[in-house]
Amino acid sequence: MTAPLIEGRGLTLSYGSERVLDQVSLSIQAGEIMTLIGPNGAGKSTLVKTLLGLQKPDSGDVIRKNGLRIGYVPQKLAIDQVLPMTVKRFLTLTRAAARSACEMVLGQVGAAHVIDAQMSSLSGGESQRVMLARALLLRPELLVLDEPTQGVDVSGQAELYRLIDDIRAELNCAVLMISHDLHLVMAKTDKVVCFNRHVCCSGIPDTVRQHPEYRSLFGVREADAIGIYTHEHDHEHDLSGHVVGDCGHDHSHDHGHSHHHHDHQKQEAETTK
Amino acid sequence: MMDDFLFRAVTGGVLLACVCGPFGAFIVWRRMAFFGDMLAHSALLGVALGLLIGVDVRLGMIATCLASALILAIGQRQSRIGSDTVLGMLAHSTLALGMVALAFVQGVAVDIMAYLFGDILAVNVTDIWILAAGGAFAIAVLIWMWRPLLAVTVSPEIAAAESIPVERLRLIFMLLMALVIGMAIKIVGVLLITALLIVPAASARFFARTPEQMAIGAAVFGVASVMAGIALSWHVDTPAGPSIVISAAGLFVLSSIVMMGLRRN
Numbered sequence: 184m185t186a187p188l189i190e191g192r193g194l195t196l197s198y199g200s201e202r203v204l205d206q207v208s209l210s211i212q213a214g215e216i217m218t219l220i221g222p223n224g225a226g227k228s229t230l231v232k233t234l235l236g237l238q239k240p241d242s243g244d245v246i247r248k249n250g251l252r253i254g255y256v257p258q259k260l261a262i263d264q265v266l267p268m269t270v271k272r273f274l275t276l277t278r279a280a281a282r283s284a285c286e287m288v289l290g291q292v293g294a295a296h297v298i299d300a301q302m303s304s305l306s307g308g309e310s311q312r313v314m315l316a317r318a319l320l321l322r323p324e325l326l327v328l329d330e331p332t333q334g335v336d337v338s339g340q341a342e343l344y345r346l347i348d349d350i351r352a353e354l355n356c357a358v359l360m361i362s363h364d365l366h367l368v369m370a371k372t373d374k375v376v377c378f379n380r381h382v383c384c385s386g387i388p389d390t391v392r393q394h395p396e397y398r399s400l401f402g403v404r405e406a407d408a409i410g411i412y413t414h415e416h417d418h419e420h421d422l423s424g425h426v427v428g429d430c431g432h433d434h435s436h437d438h439g440h441s442h443h444h445h446d447h448q449k450q451e452a453e454t455t456k
Numbered sequence: 457m458m459d460d461f462l463f464r465a466v467t468g469g470v471l472l473a474c475v476c477g478p479f480g481a482f483i484v485w486r487r488m489a490f491f492g493d494m495l496a497h498s499a500l501l502g503v504a505l506g507l508l509i510g511v512d513v514r515l516g517m518i519a520t521c522l523a524s525a526l527i528l529a530i531g532q533r534q535s536r537i538g539s540d541t542v543l544g545m546l547a548h549s550t551l552a553l554g555m556v557a558l559a560f561v562q563g564v565a566v567d568i569m570a571y572l573f574g575d576i577l578a579v580n581v582t583d584i585w586i587l588a589a590g591g592a593f594a595i596a597v598l599i600w601m602w603r604p605l606l607a608v609t610v611s612p613e614i615a616a617a618e619s620i621p622v623e624r625l626r627l628i629f630m631l632l633m634a635l636v637i638g639m640a641i642k643i644v645g646v647l648l649i650t651a652l653l654i655v656p657a658a659s660a661r662f663f664a665r666t667p668e669q670m671a672i673g674a675a676v677f678g679v680a681s682v683m684a685g686i687a688l689s690w691h692v693d694t695p696a697g698p699s700i701v702i703s704a705a706g707l708f709v710l711s712s713i714v715m716m717g718l719r720r721n
Contacts, residue, residue: 232613235613235616235617236616236617237612237613237616237617253617253618253619254618255613255614255617255618257611257613257614260610260611260614262610263485265484265485265661266485266609266610266667266670267661267664267665267666267667267669267670268610268666268667269665269666272666272667273610276603276606276607276610276614277603277604277607277614277615277618277620278603279603301665321618327617
């Protein structure tokens, strides 16, 4: 196996007394699609920011391949009204590019019409498309997406995931993605990492789906929704809540996993108010 | 024939406005107006120190501005006290310290008003050379780091993910700002320099579609404000520094009215 593009070893981070990352080790190989899933407040964004070097861990190391080109699509980009910025100018934010190149990538993401629009006038979906176009222009080896479909309606979400898939096919880059849209994500991804301050379980979608910690984290109904894209499983056997084998660390402390799911829904309801 | 002092005033003012344009745009985008204000306040301490130690006052002002910027850059690393509080503390304690230190300066009658509101009509040839050299340097560095600094302004996270040295650029920008403000005080004074930085940039915002247009537009509005202010001062015998700021504010009001008219059509 070749050296990973990026690797986190034993990443630990606390905000005050709250431990957000607990001995997290994770690596992404070239060309791999990895999806991070987990409830709100699980520290997914923090983990990604730590891997990208935007956040310094209290302990642990991040090892990047030398000269790694990363395209980062943040959860949400709010460009202030005080800063005039056309889409064309935004595409060339970190690196210069000709107008024709900008037109091409915008065409690829289906947003050619906004090239001269102001960034602040774009809708949520358009804004995400423009950020994807910028990532395309950079031709990264690793594309990092933090909940790329936030603020996009349901039909737009499927479309966005299709786009991300197309981009990956074209650039042959690795993708690290945080997502809430379990059923949309799982079908495409090589490796799912179920994350709640530590790596609960990881593996190909099928493995993760059967993992009890995953199931208790998301609740049985949500977890089963993923089954739509693959063959049906009989899940009755692993609802006990005990953690099996491949997790690699102690789970004897009580997570109260069945509550996570409810908290998660409650939090979401609150944030949408 | 134009009087010599008027020619020097216009030259100095125009030079300063050209430098202040792009810097003002960044100050508006990065919401650093209060930071500029704080630097200006600290310059008065530089005047006192210059007189006490016996070095050129201009040098003293630039040096204290740079030192304050550095202290602030370090102060902002901690998060227990909000950065606006740190700014406020620094601004007023350096100002107070400056006033107290001035009281110790023996035998020199310091014209505080000249430092608070500037004295553009007293600009001499050395002032212009300092302004030209320092301004050219500041603008050259700003152009050199324009794209990455703008990326940091739009999104520090995107910039950092793409290996742009965010903290270093922030620090360089703060130091450049300190240099510009240190040079500007002789012309528009401690209390008015922030206005010359942000008001033309705010006017330019109405007409700009890209950051670059706004930066150049800010310089144009700044030059117009300086000319109008000096003309006002010449004809009606008003104090020059405040007249420049009034002109800038007037241009802003005019721009917003023009813009409202354009929107309606």
